[in-house]
Structures are given as structure tokens and as C-alpha cells.
Amino acid sequence: MSKISKDQLRLVLVLTLIAAISAGILAIVNHLTEPKIKEAERKATNEALALCLPGAGDFREELLPAGAGGDVSEVYRGYFNDKPAGVVVKVEPRGYGGKISMMVGITAEGKVAGIKVLSHSETPGLGAKIRKDDFLQQAAIRESGLGNPPALVRDGGKVEAITNATISCRAVVRGINQALVVAESFLAPAAGGPEASAGRSDSKE
DSSP states (O other): OOOOHHHHHHHHHHHHHHHHHHHHHHHHHHHHHHHHHHHHHHHHHHHHHOOOOOTOOOOEEEETTTTTEEEEEEEEEEEETTTTEEEEEEEOOSSSBBBBBBEEETTTTTTTEEEEEEOOOOOOOTTGGGHHHHHHHHHHHOOOOOOOOBGGGGGGGOOOOTTTTTTHHHHHEEEEEHHHHHHHSSHHHHHHOOOOOBOOOOOOO
């Protein structure tokens, strides 16, 4: 075997050893950090649920109803003293920069109770303002609900869009409306309709 071949073999062995050691270290780190990451995610979810549906002390994840739509990822029923208090729906409508992950709480009476933008990729200083109370807490959104869906002013509604961030604002409004559609299947008895069955686990701006 030539000297070059030996050097090449040695290099392959060294690289293989380095790769194996690196993989082992990553596996150990992942094993140690995974529980903490899951706990942090669980805590963040619980905080968002409580913010979106104030007063509910217990939340149970439900199966998505048929026809929920691709932007709807999770739905939770909220309870207060074991009595249904409303529904929280997680939706991910597409905005200007990508998906906007958000939760929308709807009371048992069909009113929007709270909204939490969990993550987004919207333009800093423009679309990123969708997380601000100036936008989410305006009357046209706070007073929306079943039978009174929100819409931007330019779409015939009363929701004021953020300047130069129409696409982002329209995505949030679309997410609220998607959540209302899903919530209606859980709140149908209060709205006078049949109860749906649900089980435990659906350019410039």
C-alpha cells in the first residue's frame, strides 16, 4: 500500500471518529435538553391559552372538526369549574413573510375573548406590529364574534390596518375568522344549532 493511500485511510478514520464523537455529544445534549424544551413549550402554551380565554382554569385539547382548514392546527376547550367556558383555536394563516402562528379565544357566547400572536416572520417595524395591542385591542376586533366577523376597512369592515402592513393585518383577521368557524362547531348549542361531537386528540405590504 502506498504512503498516499495510508494517509487517505488515516484521514477517513479520523473524520469517521470525529463524526461519531460529534453525533454522540449531540445525542447526549438533546437527551438532557429535550425535557426542558418540552416543559418550556408546555408552559408557553398554557400561558397563551389563559391569556386568550381569561377565567378558564382548565384546558383540554380536542380533535379538529371536519373541514377545519389547513391553517387550523389545534383547538382547546376551556373549562371553569368543569363547565365549558369557550374555545381556543390555534391557526397559522400566511402573512407577508410567512406563517403567522396565533391563538384566538372565543367565549361560550361566541365573542372573541383574546388573541395571542405566538410567532411570525413579518417585516420589522411594519407587519411585526401585528403583535401590538394598538392593533389587536382595537374595538372592531375586541367586539367581533360569531355573527360579527372582523374585516379590514378596505375590505368593508371596521378593522384599521397598520400602515404599509395590509397583508399582515389581513392575515391576522383571516386567522380570527378561521378560528370563529371552528369554534362555532363547539359552541353550536349556545348559538341554537346542533352540537358537534368532539373528542380528545384539525411586493410591498
